[in-house]
Amino acid sequence: MHLSVRLSGVAALAVLLAPPSSAQHPAVPPTTWAITGARIEPASGPVIEKGTIVIRDGLITAVGADVRAPADARIVDGDGLTVYPGLIDASTSLGMPSRGGGGGRGQAATPQPSGAPNSNYGLGMQAEIRAATELEPAADGFKAAHGAGFTAALTAQGSGIFRGTSAVITLRDAPVPALVVRDGIAQHIGFSRGGGGGFPGSLMGVFAQLRQELLDAQHYRDLKAAYARNPRGMNRPDHDPTLEALQPVLAGTMPVVMAANSEREIIRALDLAKEFGLKPIIAGGREAYKVTDRLRAENVVVLLDIDFPRRTAPTGGRAAANEDPVPERMDVLRDRVELPKSPGRLAGAGVRFAIASGNDYTNFLGNARHAVEAGLDPVRALKAMTIDPATLFGVSDRLGSIEVGKIANLTLVKGGLFDESAKITQLFVDGNRIEIAAAAAPSAGTGETPRRGAPGDDTRTEQANASHDH
Amino acid sequence: MPATITSALRRPTIEEQMKRTTLVAALLVVATAASAQSPARQAPPATLITHATVLTVTKGTLTDTDVLLQNGKIAAIGKNLTAPAGARTIDASGEFLLPGIIDPHSHMMSDATNEGSLSVTSMVRIADVLNPTDDHIYDALAGGTTTLNILHGSANTIGGQNAVVKLKWGRPVSEMLFPGAMPGIKFALGENVTRKNSGRFIVIGQPQPQPRYPTTRMGQEEVLRDAFTRARDYQAEWNDYRAKVAKGDKNLVAPRRDLELEPLVEILEGKRWVHAHSYRADEMLMLLDLADEFGFKVRTLQHALEAYKIAPEIAAHGTGISTFADMWGYKIEAYDAIPYNVAVTMRAGVLSTINSDDDGRARRLNIDAAKLVRYGGLTDDEALATVTINGAKQLGIDAKVGSIEIGKDADVVIWDAHPLSVYSRPVTTFIDGEIFFDRDQDAAMRKSLAEERKTLEAAEPNKLPQSGRGAGRGAAPAETPAEEDHR
Numbered sequence: 001m002h003l004s005v006r007l008s009g010v011a012a013l014a015v016l017l018a019p020p021s022s023a024q025h026p027a028v029p030p031t032t033w034a035i036t037g038a039r040i041e042p043a044s045g046p047v048i049e050k051g052t053i054v055i056r057d058g059l060i061t062a063v064g065a066d067v068r069a070p071a072d073a074r075i076v077d078g079d080g081l082t083v084y085p086g087l088i089d090a091s092t093s094l095g096m097p098s099r100g101g102g103g104g105r106g107q108a109a110t111p112q113p114s115g116a117p118n119s120n121y122g123l124g125m126q127a128e129i130r131a132a133t134e135l136e137p138a139a140d141g142f143k144a145a146h147g148a149g150f151t152a153a154l155t156a157q158g159s160g161i162f163r164g165t166s167a168v169i170t171l172r173d174a175p176v177p178a179l180v181v182r183d184g185i186a187q188h189i190g191f192s193r194g195g196g197g198g199f200p201g202s203l204m205g206v207f208a209q210l211r212q213e214l215l216d217a218q219h220y221r222d223l224k225a226a227y228a229r230n231p232r233g234m235n236r237p238d239h240d241p242t243l244e245a246l247q248p249v250l251a252g253t254m255p256v257v258m259a260a261n262s263e264r265e266i267i268r269a270l271d272l273a274k275e276f277g278l279k280p281i282i283a284g285g286r287e288a289y290k291v292t293d294r295l296r297a298e299n300v301v302v303l304l305d306i307d308f309p310r311r312t313a314p315t316g317g318r319a320a321a322n323e324d325p326v327p328e329r330m331d332v333l334r335d336r337v338e339l340p341k342s343p344g345r346l347a348g349a350g351v352r353f354a355i356a357s358g359n360d361y362t363n364f365l366g367n368a369r370h371a372v373e374a375g376l377d378p379v380r381a382l383k384a385m386t387i388d389p390a391t392l393f394g395v396s397d398r399l400g401s402i403e404v405g406k407i408a409n410l411t412l413v414k415g416g417l418f419d420e421s422a423k424i425t426q427l428f429v430d431g432n433r434i435e436i437a438a439a440a441a442p443s444a445g446t447g448e449t450p451r452r453g454a455p456g457d458d459t460r461t462e463q464a465n466a467s468h469d470h
Numbered sequence: 471m472p473a474t475i476t477s478a479l480r481r482p483t484i485e486e487q488m489k490r491t492t493l494v495a496a497l498l499v500v501a502t503a504a505s506a507q508s509p510a511r512q513a514p515p516a517t518l519i520t521h522a523t524v525l526t527v528t529k530g531t532l533t534d535t536d537v538l539l540q541n542g543k544i545a546a547i548g549k550n551l552t553a554p555a556g557a558r559t560i561d562a563s564g565e566f567l568l569p570g571i572i573d574p575h576s577h578m579m580s581d582a583t584n585e586g587s588l589s590v591t592s593m594v595r596i597a598d599v600l601n602p603t604d605d606h607i608y609d610a611l612a613g614g615t616t617t618l619n620i621l622h623g624s625a626n627t628i629g630g631q632n633a634v635v636k637l638k639w640g641r642p643v644s645e646m647l648f649p650g651a652m653p654g655i656k657f658a659l660g661e662n663v664t665r666k667n668s669g670r671f672i673v674i675g676q677p678q679p680q681p682r683y684p685t686t687r688m689g690q691e692e693v694l695r696d697a698f699t700r701a702r703d704y705q706a707e708w709n710d711y712r713a714k715v716a717k718g719d720k721n722l723v724a725p726r727r728d729l730e731l732e733p734l735v736e737i738l739e740g741k742r743w744v745h746a747h748s749y750r751a752d753e754m755l756m757l758l759d760l761a762d763e764f765g766f767k768v769r770t771l772q773h774a775l776e777a778y779k780i781a782p783e784i785a786a787h788g789t790g791i792s793t794f795a796d797m798w799g800y801k802i803e804a805y806d807a808i809p810y811n812v813a814v815t816m817r818a819g820v821l822s823t824i825n826s827d828d829d830g831r832a833r834r835l836n837i838d839a840a841k842l843v844r845y846g847g848l849t850d851d852e853a854l855a856t857v858t859i860n861g862a863k864q865l866g867i868d869a870k871v872g873s874i875e876i877g878k879d880a881d882v883v884i885w886d887a888h889p890l891s892v893y894s895r896p897v898t899t900f901i902d903g904e905i906f907f908d909r910d911q912d913a914a915m916r917k918s919l920a921e922e923r924k925t926l927e928a929a930e931p932n933k934l935p936q937s938g939r940g941a942g943r944g945a946a947p948a949e950t951p952a953e954e955d956h957r
Contacts, residue, residue: 201587204594204622204630208585212593212729219726226723264581264601267642313935328932330923336931 029432032056034069035412038078043085043386044401053083055408058431063402076426076433082416085386085401086151086409086427088168090354091257091283091303093158094145095137095169095179121162121242124193125209128245129164131156132183135176142171147436148357148364149417151409151429152399154185154303154389156257159194161206162187162213165245166257168393170409172429181407185393186281187249190259191269207272214276217246255279257303261286270294281392285353286335289342292349301392302351304384306367307358308339340367343384344375354389355381365422372418381418407431514904516540518553519884522562527569527851527858528873537567539880542902547876560884565897568854568889569873570616570881571835572861574792575745575772575825578618578832579604579635586625586666589683589693592655593729594630596620600643606829607639611907613833614883614896617648619825619865621772622656624747625666627684627693629656631733632745634865636881636901652866654769655733657746659690659753661803691756698764701734708735743769743866745792749803751776758787770864772825775807781818790821790864795838796845812856813846823860840890850890 033055040048040063052069054062069075116126134157145153156166166186169179191206200209220243227234248254258269261284270291273280282288285302288295295302309332346353355371357364368385372378390400398407408431414423427434517539524532524547536551537544553559577583581599585591600620610618616637622630634651635643664685684690707725714722736742744761748754748771761768767788771777774791775798777784784791791811798807808814812822824839826832839853848856862872870879880903887894899907926932 197587199587199591200585200594202582202585202594203599204582204596205585205587205591207595207598208591208593208729215727215729219724222723226721230721264603264643268598308931311932311934327923328927330919330926333923333926333929333932337926337929340931 030074031058031431032070032073033076033408033428033431033433034073035076035078035081035083035410036069038076038412039082040402041082041084041382041417042402043382044403052078053402053410055410055428055431058408060402060404060406060408063404074433076412078412080414081425082413083402084149084382084411084413084417086399086411086429087149087385088354088389088400089145089150089153089357090385090389090392091305091356092145092153092155092359094153094155094171095135095141095176096131096155096157097134097136098158116241119242120238120240121213122198124160125162125213126160126242127162127164127187127213127249128241129157130167130183131165131169132167132180134164135167135169135179137173137176137179139173142173144361145171145357146427146434147424148361149411149413149424149427150357150361151411151427152181154393156186156188159192160190161193161200161209162242162246163190164188165254168395168399170407170430172432172434174430178430181398182393182395184254186255186257187246188257188259188283189269191265207268210272211275213242214246214250217243217250220244221247221250249278250276252277252279255281257281257283259283261305263287263290266291267294270298270300274298283356284358286339286342288351288353289338289345289349292346292351295346295351296349299352302346302353303356303389304343304346304353305356305358306343306371307360307363308367308370309336310363311336340370340374343371343381344377347376347380352388352392353384354392355384365417365424369418369420369422378416378418513541514902516545516554516557517880517900517903518551518557518559519562519567519882520551520559522565522567522884523888524567524874525569525850525854525889526874527854528875530851537874537882539882539900539903542880542904544874544876544878544880544882547874560898562884564886566885566888566894567874568614568836568883568885569858569871569878570883570899570901571614571857572617572619572823572865572867572872573610573615573826573832573835573857574619574770574823574861574864575827576618576620576829576832577623577827578606578610578620578829580620584623584625585630586623586682589626589663590628590697590730591622591626591630592628592697592731592733594622595633596622596630597633597643597647600633600635600646602638602643602646603640606832607637608907609829610832611637611639611899612896612912614836614885614889614899615832616881616883616899616901616906617861617865617867617871618832619654619745619861621654621745624656624658624662627658627663627690628697628734629658631655631742634867637906638901638904639906648865648867648870650867650870652769653733653736653742654745654865655737655742656772657694657744657757657768659746659748659757660687660750661801662747663690687753687756690753691760694757694760695763697734698738698760701731701738702764704728704731705735705738737766738764740766743767745770745772745864747772749773749775750806751779755780755783758783758789761787770823773804773827775804775811777820778808778811778814781815781820784815785819790823790860791815792823792825792861792864794827795824795841809841809845812842813848816846816848816852816856821860821863822856823864824856825861836885836889836894837892840892843890850888853890 035053037050040051048065051065052067053060054067054070054073115123116128119126150171152168152170154166154168157163165184166188167183168181168185170181191203193200200206220240223237227237249256256278258280260266260269260282266282266288269282270280281301281303283303285304288302368381372381387396387400390396399409408428410428412426414425415421424436426436518536520536521534524535524537536548538546538551579601580596581601585594618635620633620635632654634648635646636648638646666682684693711722711725733742737744746757746768754771757768770790770792772792774793777791793811796809798804816822824835826835835857839857842848842853842856859868859872862868871881874882881901883896884898885894886897897909898905
């Protein structure tokens with residue numbers, strides 16, 4: 001906090017002293033910006049066909065058709081650009097350290113490196129892990145997400161059974177404490193251990209572990225309550241950080257985000273939530289469109305990954321020997337055709353959802369466009385990437401729309417976001433401008449020919465787009 | 471069985487084909503409606519099956535007999551029955567009606583089979599990991615099988631809880647779980663347990679696994695004794711708590727629930743049945759003795775290839791066996807087997823069944839039953855019982871399925887020849903009075919799937935990128951194997 005305040009002060013000074021040449025990079029980034037003459041889609045109100053947005057010290061201070069740029073502002077010429085609220089990726093592990101389960105196959109007796117200190121539970125079962133304190137973003141770790149227009153994300157540990165709580169963070173190069181917008185959004189649950197030996201080693205075991213841990217948390221709650229009523233003559237219950245972390249989940253004050261893609265995975269997750277009275281959110285949701293009746297009836301939100309499958313060309317020897325290929329499975333063929341329709345179907349069925357990249361940043365905008373072409377209302381699509389996740393995560397007073405007083409997270413697009421020619425030119429994250437470099441050459445050697453550039457490329461390119469989407 | 475051969479070889483008449491076609495049209499409508507997600511389903515229409523040879527299994531064979539399926543039950547059996555209003559009538563002249571086949575040992579439709587990490591994994595449940603869309607289900611229906619006992623694998627001494635299911639392919643798991651089936655659990659003795667994580671197998675490039683206790687049959691006995699001793703303590707702890715609560719003690723906190731020990735207490739209290747994978751006579755006797763010691767019954771010995779050596783002892787314990795007709799020699803403990811295992815044990819008073827333990831064999835269990843006539847000299851009804859009513863008894867569902875009797879579930883199969891003939895094929899498979907497989911419906915489905923495939927392959931997202939090479943791909947195989955299409 002101290003650091004960022006001091007930086008802002010220095011930055012403001014620097015802006016005043018710096019010569020008004022935009023070609024020169026100032027030593028300290030400017031803190032006052034005005035995007036002028038741009039089309040503005042605020043997500044929370046009517047579109048402004050030509051207007052100005054003023055940013056000062058990380059916040060939006062003015063928006064409108066009649067707004068004038070302040071004298072001290074750096075100007076971004078918005079001609080030909082559309083400004084959207086900064087996109088929010090609704091389900092990620094951005095910035096989280098990877099915790100590969102140490103042991104290999106069958107190493108039941110090998111002790112695992114413990115993640116959380118003093119935990120009674122093994123790796124992958126530690127509900128007390130907190131994204132907000134575990135974050136370790138690598139330098140340039142958000143570059144791929146930036147290229148797809150993302151300025152903020154929900155992030156949590158990406159593997160394990162109980163994965164701990166998530167946080168909403170802004171995506172920029174800054175010390176971790178400055179990134180966290182809100183901590184403790186939800187407890188995250190997955191259905192595979194993610195490496196390591198010992199119990200549980202199967203999906204059956206995962207369910208048993210989930211149940212036992214939740215039952216233990218109930219028992220812990222009852223023991224502590226009894227001890228609080230009258231400690232005399234009763235041994236004090238051991239403090240257990242894992243079971244402690246599960247209390248808001250059991251009480252229904254914190255939702256659980258459950259990773260589930262297929263129809264049966266989603267049903268199993270919802271059943272488990274029902275068994276323990278949890279408030280479920282489904283992450284992934286590939287086949288959520290098959291479960292819409294229940295999702296709507298139980299008012300379950302889906303964090304929908306839109307990393308739609310695509311046909312890739314056979315490579316190497318297989319390509320040469322492709323004269324008589326094995327016919328592809330029907331479900332594979334169906335998924336490629338049907339999945340882009342799923343966001344529109346969820347919307348049509350009245351299921352609440354937010355859009356997530358599914359970690360496919362290279363193709364994200366193309367996938368979003370496919371969803372719109374396949375029936376998702378573009379207004380709804382934009383909301384599902386901005387104000388809807390912000391509302392769901394309890395940060396809609398800070399993020400998710402272009403309004404005075406909100407965090408200055410903006411996504412600037414040449415053309416419309418869902419146009420085939422859409423191109424992200426720059427972002428603002430906490431009022432800091434991030435320029436998206438021109439298209440990098442598609443990287444070679446990924447083994448899959450038609451990727452639109454490799455992960456880590458700054459942007460998707462129109463050229464790459466064209467090679468893909470006929 | 472000359473009648474069998476004749477009916478198998480004759481061609482269907484035009485009239486019969488017409489009859490089937492009308493049925494198919496009705497069926498396709500039903501199939502489309504069933505794929506909707508709404509769980510509120512209409513009761514299937516009543517069905518009158520006429521002029522069938524009815525193999526009741528428990529009440530002999532009835533020739534030229536009608537069977538009425540109504541409200542999911544077998545409502546009437548007799549001659550010249552009248553179809554109620556709105557009922558469909560199927561002329562089964564020359565065809566055979568058999569109860570749906572029950573397979574007491576399967577690993578079908580499960581997304582996980584073994585939780586092999588521990589020696590006792592009674593806390594895991596097959597019901598948590600069922601895949602109701604598994605295409606093997608459809609194949610099994612095409613083989614006249616309607617009920618499966620889906621068991622945990624044999625990697626550990628005490629495995630997970632089983633699930634008994636009706637094969638209502640594509641329905642939610644909740645609609646497939648057999649209502650009222652006795653809860654069960656898998657145990658395993660012998661080689662599979664000692665071999666798992668024994669440390670004897672080294673995979674290049676993998677860290678050498680640590681041996682997992684137990685690696686001997688002695689150890690397996692100890693694991694069982696230890697587990698049931700702990701279960702007794704746990705049972706006592708809860709009984710003590712309940713007694714105190716009953717006396718009015720209000721300040722007690724309930725003991726911690728232990729999902730590992732709860733099912734073992736259920737076994738001790740006779741509320742959960744043990745299905746124990748076992749091969750050798752000595753290990754089977756060990757388990758029966760240990761069960762006596764702790765006061766529980768072993769419901770079935772699974773595989774039990776050496777059961778014929780100790781048939782009287784097994785019978786005296788009220789234990790059943792579920793075995794293979796003629797499969798052995800695939801490991802050391804499976805060497806000392808004979809094809810008379812079922813006959814010998816059955817004659818000694820053991821409740822004996824044939825199982826598949828295999829997704830392929832699950833669709834031809836009728837042939838395995840026929841082998842018992844060949845080797846053991848069983849009667850047709852005795853042979854058929856090993857794949858129907860006997861399995862129902864082993865799973866606690868014999869009041870509902872396993873034979874053709876009024877009041878039982880309408881889980882029946884029309885066969886085009888006597889099901890103990892190698893020429894026989896199921897024509898129509900009913901579960902709860904609803905058709906889940908029909909040979910003509912199948913042909914129609916293959917056709918529509920082939921058309922769907924054509925459409926899908928021509929769709930934009932399925933074309934090869936950089937279309938040059940893939941230009942000819944749109945016209946992909948018109949005659950796609952149907953098996954591919956189910957999967």
